[in-house]
Every structure is written in structure tokens, then in C-alpha cells.
Amino acid sequence: MSTTAPAADRLLYTPEEAAAALAIGRSTLYELMAAGAVKYIKLGRCRRIRRSDLETYVAHLVPLSS
Numbered sequence: 001m002s003t004t005a006p007a008a009d010r011l012l013y014t015p016e017e018a019a020a021a022l023a024i025g026r027s028t029l030y031e032l033m034a035a036g037a038v039k040y041i042k043l044g045r046c047r048r049i050r051r052s053d054l055e056t057y058v059a060h061l062v063p064l065s066s
Contacts, residue, residue: 012048015040021054032057 013021018038019029032038039053 011051012041013051013054015047015049018049018054022058 010017015029015033016026019026022029029038033040033047033049038049038057040047040049042048
């Protein structure tokens with residue numbers, strides 16, 4: 001039996017996992033984190049992004065009008 005939770009059930013994501021979930025590049029996500037657009041927490045030397053912070057970031061994106 002696997003102890004790894006499915007991606008939808010996870011509470012914390014690595015930057016690589018968060019970038020994949022947002023369908024953007026890892027370096028783009030790090031730029032968003034540095035700019036404060038995507039919040040993150042530090043656990044020792046590791047950065048983790050809460051699922052709720054990813055959802056908040058996406059909810060605040062403004063679609064382009066045509």
C-alpha cells in the first residue's frame with residue numbers, strides 16, 4: 001500500500017509539483033514566489049506551497065477580455 005497521497009489530496013507541494021499543477025515552468029514559479037504572488041512556507045531549507053495558496057493565486061488571476 002502506498003503512503004503517498006494523490007496530488008488532489010495533498011496539503012503541501014514542492015515548487016516542482018506546484019509548477020506542474022499550474023502548468024508553468026519551475027523558474028516561472030520561483031519568480032512568482034520571489035515577487036510575492038505565490039505564498040510559500042519554509043521548512044528548514046525546503047520551500048513548500050500550500051494547496052490553498054495555489055488556489056488563491058489562481059482565483060485572483062484576471063482573464064483577458066476579447
